[in-house]
Amino acid sequence: MFRIKTCCIASLDEARLAIRHGATDLGLVAAMPSGVGTIPDERITEIARAIEPPTRRFLLTAETTAEGIAEAVERAGVDTVQIVDRLPAGTHAPLRERLPETTLVQVVHMRGEPDVEAAGEVAPLVDELLLDTGNPDARTKELGGTGRPHDWSLSAAVVASVDCPVYLAGGLRPDNVEAAIARVRPAGVDLCNGIRTDGRLDESKLVAFMAAVRRATSSIS
Secondary structure, eight states: OOEEEEOOOOSHHHHHHHHHTTOSEEEEEOOOSSOSOBOOHHHHHHHHHHOOTTSEEEEEEOOOSHHHHHHHHHHHTOSEEEEOSOOOTTOHHHHHHHOTTSEEEEEEEOSSHHHHHHHHHHGGGSSEEEEEOOBTTSSSOBOSOOOOOOOHHHHHHHHHHOSSOEEEOSSOOTTTHHHHHHHHOOSEEEESGGGEETTEEOHHHHHHHHHHHHHHHHHHO
């Protein structure tokens, strides 16, 4: 099944709207150094507890220690964690041990060929990858929610070289997602800004995006 993750969910109403129109996964954004869509921890927990499987609930966290990530996941009550920053070497193994039932999704920000290599190195340590557009080396880290596309040829190279499922993120909109899926062939897509107007989930954009995804996936199935 092709997965569609609607990120930056701000309320239970937005969560239900996204699911009604075909979202398979929801992204709940905890505190970040920059970007959009963050909500308080209490609201993350409220939404996560109200939404049941098969919808997956992602916690996006900028924590970089196994203890910090695990505590955030346990507090939120989610089934999936999206790690938006690089982790120090040796962190994924204790995190897996602490969270054996949690799906681990590692973000890799695609800026050039070294990031293709980095994605290949981290892929065996996690369940899924998510390829986004950001800059973890910036003075104020950009760890997602930029609304910018990246070079899809880099993401296509990752998809072709790893064994785990790969999400594509970064500036996806109703008018470019068909081309993105055709070029990259990901297992799913992730979006935030492209279906929002003035920060709010825009139903008309959401409907258009879902229709574009259906066209794209039907043509490559």
